[in-house]
Amino acid sequence: MTTVISVTGKGGVGKTTVAALLVLKLVRRGRRPVLAVDADPNSNLCEALGERFERTVGDVREAFERERDRMPPTVDKKLQLEYKLMGVLCESRGFDVLVMGRPEGPGCYCAVNHLLREVLDRIVGGYRFVVVDCEAGLEHFSRRTVRDVDKLLVVVDATKKALSTARRIKELAGLVRVKRQYLVLNMIRSVEEERVLRQGAAELGLEVAGVMPYDENVLQLDIEGRPLTELPEDSPFSHAIDELMGFLAL
Amino acid sequence: MAEEEEFPLDVSPMYEGERVRKEDMFVELGGPTQPGFELVIYEPDAEKVKDGHVELIGPDLTEMEEGKAYPYAMIYKVWGPEIDKDLEPVIERRNHEFQPYIQGYMHLNQRDEIWVRISKSAIKKGLKSLKQIGKKTIELFKSELPFIQKMEALYITDKEEVEKRLEEARKIYRARDERTRGLHDEDVEEFYQCTLCQSFAPTNVCVVTPDRPSLCGAMTWFDCRASARVDPEGPNAPIPKGECIDPIAGEYTGVNEAAVRLSGGEYSRIKLHSFLDCPHTSCGCFEVAGFYIPEVDGIGWIHRGSKVRDTPIGLPFSTIAGSVGGGRQVHGFLGIGIPYFYSPKFIQADGGWRRVVWMASDLKERVADAIPDEMKDKIATEKEAKTIDELKEFLKKVDHPVVKGVVRPVDGKKITEGWVEEEAPPEAAAAEAAAPEAAAAPTAAAPAQQPAAPQVAMPQFPLLPTAPAAQPQIQIPTTPAGAPVKIILKDANITIGKIILKKKEEK
Numbered sequence: 001m002t003t004v005i006s007v008t009g010k011g012g013v014g015k016t017t018v019a020a021l022l023v024l025k026l027v028r029r030g031r032r033p034v035l036a037v038d039a040d041p042n043s044n045l046c047e048a049l050g051e052r053f054e055r056t057v058g059d060v061r062e063a064f065e066r067e068r069d070r071m072p073p074t075v076d077k078k079l080q081l082e083y084k085l086m087g088v089l090c091e092s093r094g095f096d097v098l099v100m101g102r103p104e105g106p107g108c109y110c111a112v113n114h115l116l117r118e119v120l121d122r123i124v125g126g127y128r129f130v131v132v133d134c135e136a137g138l139e140h141f142s143r144r145t146v147r148d149v150d151k152l153l154v155v156v157d158a159t160k161k162a163l164s165t166a167r168r169i170k171e172l173a174g175l176v177r178v179k180r181q182y183l184v185l186n187m188i189r190s191v192e193e194e195r196v197l198r199q200g201a202a203e204l205g206l207e208v209a210g211v212m213p214y215d216e217n218v219l220q221l222d223i224e225g226r227p228l229t230e231l232p233e234d235s236p237f238s239h240a241i242d243e244l245m246g247f248l249a250l
Numbered sequence: 251m252a253e254e255e256e257f258p259l260d261v262s263p264m265y266e267g268e269r270v271r272k273e274d275m276f277v278e279l280g281g282p283t284q285p286g287f288e289l290v291i292y293e294p295d296a297e298k299v300k301d302g303h304v305e306l307i308g309p310d311l312t313e314m315e316e317g318k319a320y321p322y323a324m325i326y327k328v329w330g331p332e333i334d335k336d337l338e339p340v341i342e343r344r345n346h347e348f349q350p351y352i353q354g355y356m357h358l359n360q361r362d363e364i365w366v367r368i369s370k371s372a373i374k375k376g377l378k379s380l381k382q383i384g385k386k387t388i389e390l391f392k393s394e395l396p397f398i399q400k401m402e403a404l405y406i407t408d409k410e411e412v413e414k415r416l417e418e419a420r421k422i423y424r425a426r427d428e429r430t431r432g433l434h435d436e437d438v439e440e441f442y443q444c445t446l447c448q449s450f451a452p453t454n455v456c457v458v459t460p461d462r463p464s465l466c467g468a469m470t471w472f473d474c475r476a477s478a479r480v481d482p483e484g485p486n487a488p489i490p491k492g493e494c495i496d497p498i499a500g501e502y503t504g505v506n507e508a509a510v511r512l513s514g515g516e517y518s519r520i521k522l523h524s525f526l527d528c529p530h531t532s533c534g535c536f537e538v539a540g541f542y543i544p545e546v547d548g549i550g551w552i553h554r555g556s557k558v559r560d561t562p563i564g565l566p567f568s569t570i571a572g573s574v575g576g577g578r579q580v581h582g583f584l585g586i587g588i589p590y591f592y593s594p595k596f597i598q599a600d601g602g603w604r605r606v607v608w609m610a611s612d613l614k615e616r617v618a619d620a621i622p623d624e625m626k627d628k629i630a631t632e633k634e635a636k637t638i639d640e641l642k643e644f645l646k647k648v649d650h651p652v653v654k655g656v657v658r659p660v661d662g663k664k665i666t667e668g669w670v671e672e673e674a675p676p677e678a679a680a681a682e683a684a685a686p687e688a689a690a691a692p693t694a695a696a697p698a699q700q701p702a703a704p705q706v707a708m709p710q711f712p713l714l715p716t717a718p719a720a721q722p723q724i725q726i727p728t729t730p731a732g733a734p735v736k737i738i739l740k741d742a743n744i745t746i747g748k749i750i751l752k753k754k755e756e757k
Contacts, residue, residue, distance in 0.1 A: 033271060065468075069589055072427040073472045074339060076360060079346065083359040087282050091272040106555055108535040110447040111468035114485075126269050 002125050004148065005250075006132040007184075009155035010165035011042055014186040017218060018155055019133040020048040020228045021241045026129050026250065027094035034095040035127040040135040046090060046097045050227035055088045056101025057116070064112055081112075082119045089123075098123075103139065129250075136165050138172045148177040151248060153209065155184045156200075158193040163200045170204060182209035184244065189214045210244030212237055257386050258376030260353040270356040270367035277314045279322035279366040285412050286322040287362040287419045290342035292335050299329045301400040304384030308408030311368070311379055322366055323406040323415055324384075326391075330399040339426055341395065348390040355383065361423055362416060380405050430472070435461045435500060435522070435595065440488040442474030443508065447535045448485070454533030454577035455512040457489060457505055461595040462522050465536040467587030498660055499524045499599035517579055524599035525549055529584050533577045536585025538613065539570040544582075545638050546645055547666055548607030548652040549600070553588065558610035560636045591620040601656040601665055607645055608635060 007019040023036045038045035038053075046053045064081065071077070090097040104113075124130055132149075154169050156162035166183060173181055183206040185197045194211055201208050215237035221230060231238055280286020293299050314320060328341060342360070349357040354372025358365040368377070377383075384403040392398050406412050435441075437460065444456040444464050456464040460471045469486075477486040492504025500522030509520045519528040525540060538553040541563055552558060552567045559566045574583040584597075596602050603625045611631035614621070621629065628648040635641035645653055655668035 068468060072423070073430045073433075073470055074427065076343070076476055077473060078476070079359045080363070083363055083365055086269070086358055086365060093273055096271065108447065108466040108468065108537070110535065111464075111466060111473075114446050122267050123269070126267070 002127055002130060003150045003250075004124070004130045004132065005151045005153065005248075006134050006149045006178075007153045007155060008134045008136055008138065008169055010136055010162050013155045013157045013162050014212070014218075015153075015155040016040070016043040016045050016048050016133050017228060017237075018153065018184060018186065018212065018241070018244075019045055019131050021231070021238065022245070022250075023049060023095050023131050024229060025241055025245060026131070029245075031129055031250070032094040033127050035124060035130045036095055036097045037130060037132040037134075038097065038099040039132050039139075041100075041102050042135065043133060045133040046099055047225075048228050049092065049095070049097060050229040051090050051092050051097050053088070053090045053097060053099045056099040057085065057088060057120075058101025058103065060084045060088055061104065061109065061112055061116060065109070077112075078115050078119060081115050082122075085116075085119055085123065096127075136169055138169065138176060148179070149173075150179050152178045152181045153184050154181065154206070155186050156197060157185075157187045158189075158197060163197070163204070166200075166206070167204055170206065182207050182248070184208070184210045184212065186212040187214045188212065209247045210240060212240045212244075257382060259355070259372055259386075261351050261386060261390070262353070263351055265353045265355075266347075266350045268350060268353070268356060270354070270369045274369050274371070275367045276316055276370045276373045277311070277368055278319035279368070279407070281319055281365040281367075284319045284321045285362075285409070285416055286364045286366070287412075287416055288324040288326075288342060288345050288360065288364055289419045289422065290326045290328060290338050290345070291422075292333050292338050293327045293329050296329045296400060299327050299400040300402050302385065302388055302402070304381045304388070304403045304405065306379070306381055306384075307404070307406045307411050310381070310407075311373070311377065314407075316370070320407050321409045321412040322364070323404075323412045323419075324364075324387075325404040325406070325415070325419075326388075327402045327404075328391075328398050328400065330397045332397045336429075341391070341398070344391065344395065345387070348394065349383070349387055351390060352383065352386060362420060380407070433460045433471075435459045435491075436494070436497070438471070438491070440490055441502075441505065442471060442478055442486050443489055443512065444469050444474055445485045447533065454531060454535070455508075457508065457520060457522065457530065458486075459500075459522060461593045462500070462530075463587050463589040463593075465530070465532065465585045465587045465590075467537040467589055470589065496521065496599075498658075499527065500595065501528070513577075521599060523593075523595045523597055525584050525597045525605070526581070526600050529579055529581070531577050531579050532574045532583065532585030534571055534585075536571070537587045538585065538591075539567055539574065540584040540586060541565075541570060542582040543607060543638070543641070546607055546641055546652055547669070548645070548650070549597070549605050550608035551606065551613060552610040553613045553616075556610040556612050558612065558632050560632050561610070562608055562635060562638050562641045588617060591617040595660075596620075598658070598660045601651070601658045602660070603629075604651040604656045604659065607650060607652060608641060 005022065007015045007022070009015040019036070023034050026032070026034045036045055036049060060081070064077075064084070071080070088098070090099070152173055154166045156166050170181065183197075183201045183204070185194060185208060188194050188197070188211055198208055213236045215235055217231055217235040218228075218237050221228060278284070309320065324345065326342075326345075333341075346357055346360050349355060349366075354369040354375070354377070356365075356367040356369075384405050388401045388403055391401055406415065441457055441459045444458050445454070446469070447454060447466060456466075456469070458464050458469055458471050458474045463470050474486040477484065478488050482488070489508045490504045491502045492507065493502065495501040495503060501519065505522070506519050509517045513531070517531065520530055521528040522530060526542065536554075538551055540549055540551050541561070542549055543562060550561060550563070552561055552570070554567055554571065556567055561570075570583065571585075574580045574585060590596060597605065603622050606625065606629050608630045611633055614629065614631050618626075628645075628650045630641055630644045635644045651657065652666065653669055655664050656666045657664045
């Protein structure tokens with residue numbers, strides 16, 4: 001049984017931080033192996049996890065399209081894709097990272113996407129947990145390049161834009177298959193901020209699964225470009241993630 | 251023999267697709283950092299195959315270092331009274347199917363790009379030798395494919411030996427590819443449909459044959475066959491060929507039946523290798539748009555993504571694509587995939603490459619190796635011709651086959667009359683100008699026997715009637731059995747004095 005958790009939100013609200021910590025904590029708690037999927041071309045989940053990637057799924061797709069006409073007629077394209085995708089998987093301790101990369105260029109990608117979906121589905125099915133850092137358009141879900149979501153976490157901070165993004169995501173999520181949706185409040189500095197956001201959540205009809213405080217430790221790592229593997233276990237953010245996981249029964 | 255002891259690992263199809271992660275692996279064999287290949291060879295002399303025997307050249311598992319990658323070759327020899335060389339690739343493909351049944355053994359892909367990993371837990375469970383893997387694999391082959399009576403394996407993990415034999419293996423793969431390229435429409439019993447793009451183009455169905463790949467360019471007959479094997483009711487269901495009605499145009503009873511079924515009765519005939527008559531339908535996914543240029547009685551091509559904006563008919567790719575998408579048969583236009591240029595039956599009903607008069611320069615360069623030498627310098631690009639007049643000049647200059655009349659290469663038959671230079675009487679000229687496409691409107695000058703007659707009207711240079719003040723008249727003969735008539739107007743300015751809309755009377 002594979003549980004898919006996707007973490008989304010407006011850019012800058014800290015969803016990559018939340019996603020990365022979820023991956024690391026799942027591994028530390030023995031819920032391995034975990035697949036981390038970076039489905040937002042603007043963030044870098046891989047780096048946050050202390051890993052480096054070389055090539056993305058998008059690169060594989062493009063290379064495939066370019067070589068398509070030169071492939072011998074009896075080469076099984078699905079098996080080829082599986083081999084190439086295995087090659088871009090970034091393997092680490094307890095978790096692997098798959099970077100989706102940029103979306104498609106012009107042209108017809110129906111056939112290759114059809115194959116990609118099947119291959120990705122199989123790869124994803126080999127993990128106990130999958131944490132997807134996805135951009136607010138939920139593109140990879142609407143294109144069905146990642147399978148259905150068990151838990152969708154929408155991360156918001158105290159800005160008005162974040163909440164309106166959350167509303168949009170909620171609508172979009174209705175179109176792809178999401179089992180449960182939650183709001184995660186991030187970078188909270190005061191009780192007042194939390195109260196306002198909880199009210200916004202209630203208006204949206206979304207449950208608040210966790211409240212992440214503004215944490216200097218996180219900021220410091222970000223400034224220094226250091227991975228979140230170095231976040232101390234006893235930092236406020238780390239504790240808040242533990243509580244979030246408790247709430248979600250992970 | 252030590253190998254007589256029981257095989258220590260569980261073997262079952264449920265382990266198929268099992269992947270071994272790097273931190274769980276004992277060793278990697280082949281893969282992206284080491285050479286690897288698998289090969290099945292048919293040995294005609296049964297005596298030369300030692301059934302069940304496995305030999306190993308190079309280090310075995312007990313001599314390998316944990317976490318490292320090693321070269322890997324698996325060469326099998328098979329014998330059976332029903333086996334021949336053509337079955338080699340069919341049997342070989344099953345290696346990828348059977349080996350993953352072994353718990354703790356991952357196997358990806360085929361041929362000279364295989365990736366194998368053996369897990370630490372497999373070693374813990376007692377796996378000591380690759381020979382055990384070899385023996386178990388042979389057992390699986392023989393039990394699943396009983397026509398294999400004798401099978402022997404040679405596994406190699408020595409780098410030099412693997413690399414040496416890799417060269418030989420590649421030659422064999424290439425020879426097989428050549429034989430496959432020699433597979434044509436007449437050699438198979440089934441074609442395949444493809445509806446993979448239906449989420450974007452709901453009414454399109456491609457008929458994919460060995461000589462006609464899909465119009466999106468991505469699906470060959472082999473791809474469809476592989477997909478149909480996995481899901482015969484899926485997007486690539488088989489289409490039985492039926493009887494061949496016309497081998498040159500590529501018309502088959504089975505395909506026509508499928509056309510009726512898949513188009514909801516809208517179309518009943520598809521000529522696979524014809525541009526002008528009962529062409530295959532086009533949806534918006536096509537890679538290349540072909541357009542008929544009646545003034546020169548030739549065909550032009552431009553592809554999606556071409557940098558060229560000026561086609562001689564004055565429309566860029568996007569406009570052409572927009573007007574012929576939707577899964578329709580649109581006479582005078584055809585959407586194809588780039589691989590079709592390489593087909594030996596490329597629009598052969600209409601003369602193949604001898605009917606091609608223009609191509610976007612970047613397209614022409616891309617498929618240059620598909621163009622026969624005799625035509626290479628006779629096909630214009632936007633560099634030689636941007637307008638119809640420039641095109642006519644160019645084609646006359648190079649003496650393109652359309653000028654004097656095209657002799658079809660496939661059967662030597664002359665299928666067009668060439669350009670007629672003299673001026674014809676205005677009515678005839680106007681009629682010609684109004685109905686240049688085949689299988690469409692019957693012309694006054696050459697009354698067709700029936701609407702579906704594949705006769706291409708001889709185009710005249712369009713004449714602007716100067717002297718006669720009378721309006722050009724077009725006689726449309728009545729058609730037998732009230733068959734519908736299609737009227738195609740080209741370069742026509744239409745002014746409407748009045749439109750009357752009337753509700754159809756209820757009977």
